[in-house]
Amino acid sequence: MSVSLVSSRRLGRRALLHIGGLSMLGLNAWDLTRLRAHSPEGSPAARHQGNACVFIFLLGGPSHIDLWDMKPEAPAEIRGEFKPVDTVVPGIQICEHLPRLARVMDRLVLVRSMTHRMPVHGPACSEMYTGREYFGPPNTDEALPEDWPSVAALVARFGASAEGLPPSVVLPLYSHFVGQSRRIAGQTGGRMGEQYNPVLIECDPGQPDFSVPGLTVLPDVGAERLARRRALAKELGHPARPAAPGDAVAQTYAGHAEMAYTMLQHKAFASALDLRQVPRHVRERYGQTTFGQSLLLARRLVEAGIPLVTVNYDHESKYDKRSPMWDTHHDNFGKLKETLCPVFDPAMAAFIEDLDERGLLPTTLVVATGEFGRTPRIGQFTQNAMTLSTGRDHWPYAFTVLLAGGGLRGGQVYGQTNAVGGHVVDRPVTPADLAATMLHHLGIDPRLEYHDHFQNVRRPLSEGRVIAGLS
Secondary structure, three states, rough: OOOOOOOOOOOOOOHHHHHHHHOOOOOOOOOOHOOOOOOOOOOOOOOOOOOOOEEEEEOOOOOHHHHHHOOOOOOOHHHOOOOOEEOOOOEEEEEEEOOOHOOOOOHEEEEEEEEEOOOOHHHHHHHHHHHOOOOOOOOOOOOOOOOOOOOOHHHHHHHHOHHOOOOOOEEEOOOOOOOOOOOOOOOOHHHHHHOOOEEOOOOOOOOOOOOHHHHOOOOOOOOHHHHHHHHHHHHOOOOOOOOOOHHHHHHHHHHHHHHHHHHHHHHOOOOOOOHHOOOOOHHHOOOOOOOHHHHHHHHHHHHHHHOOOEOOOOHHEEEEEEEOOOOOOOHHHHHHHHHHHHHHHHHHHHHHHHHHHHHOHHHHEEEEEEEEEOOOOOOOOOOOOOOOOOOOEEEEEEEEEEEEEEOOOOOOEEEEOOOOOOOOOEEEHHHHHHHHHHHHHHOOOOOOOOEEEOOEEEEEOOOOOOOOOOO
């Protein structure tokens, strides 16, 4: 896990004492700026409903037309090389290279009418993470201070979880492209305030000896000693006279410390992060990959009481400069068949089955999406000149989002695209609608407002509408 004590303000003596206290706990590997601080504006928080959401982000943009919105009657240069296969739901077909998902289609919803207008990775990612149209020119893939707040950050601020745990967790990393100096836009508190960033658990749960050192107490620190240190930290944080205005940073770190202690002492949360407790056959069911084990970890965090878990797809294919991860600008069919589907299919199916078997699926909304789809025509150039005749370029005008659980009626297709999969012809869904649906499921009113510090105005959490007709 990473350490990044980012602040443009000067840290006073008391703030340093709090940081030092956390180091004594063995929390030196924790990214403290990701921990939720209490709202200084007294904003209302949602009452914890027991509902949860897992947002799975497939960086690069999966090819909807080759996976779950196939067009077998279209010309060869559009329909591609793959064949559709029947699923357990009569009348619904998906790609032949997703056999395990085909067997759980009765618990899935294919939203084939997702749409927006941004063809550039970074701004498109921002639109999906935040539910808002990108504010600037489409020429950057890197975060800026004026980024819109992510849904994960909105839940970190306005959500509620049991027993002081963070309402919003991101793993195993923030999405980014190799070679860039900053994360992709729209993943944090942005113009709402970085103090509302979700908790980032930066890790690789696919490692056989995976552990989270940032939430591991040092060997010689028992429960009694930990309690004494917690008491000492509280005493240092409450001086006899009122804190000066400049001590606000220290107060923020005191809140961070309190949450860190809570996580350390919360047995269910600590246990959820320890995959060594999971039987081997369960881990193998998900696949011993970073993505598969991230989904397993997400299931365990939901079970421990975390309302929103964001899982960002990570894979060694990110080092492919032309076609990193789902961004298949060349060898589209080879990459999907040999690299991407063999990782995604078993992991996603196991996740849905596991949630269902453990009684979590009815209350857990699962959302899986990329930032856009791919061009209807193979080799078609729309945005990236690196696209070859064997690839598909970026296409935001129509793509598919996978939903499951959360009270939705499984085994259905929502919306429709035209004969070549290029444009939505029925029941369009925008990123704003998807964001509103996630917030609503978590018991957060999308009409609540936050203060936009960049433009000094009040803004609703979402301008979208909850997707109707899914239950």
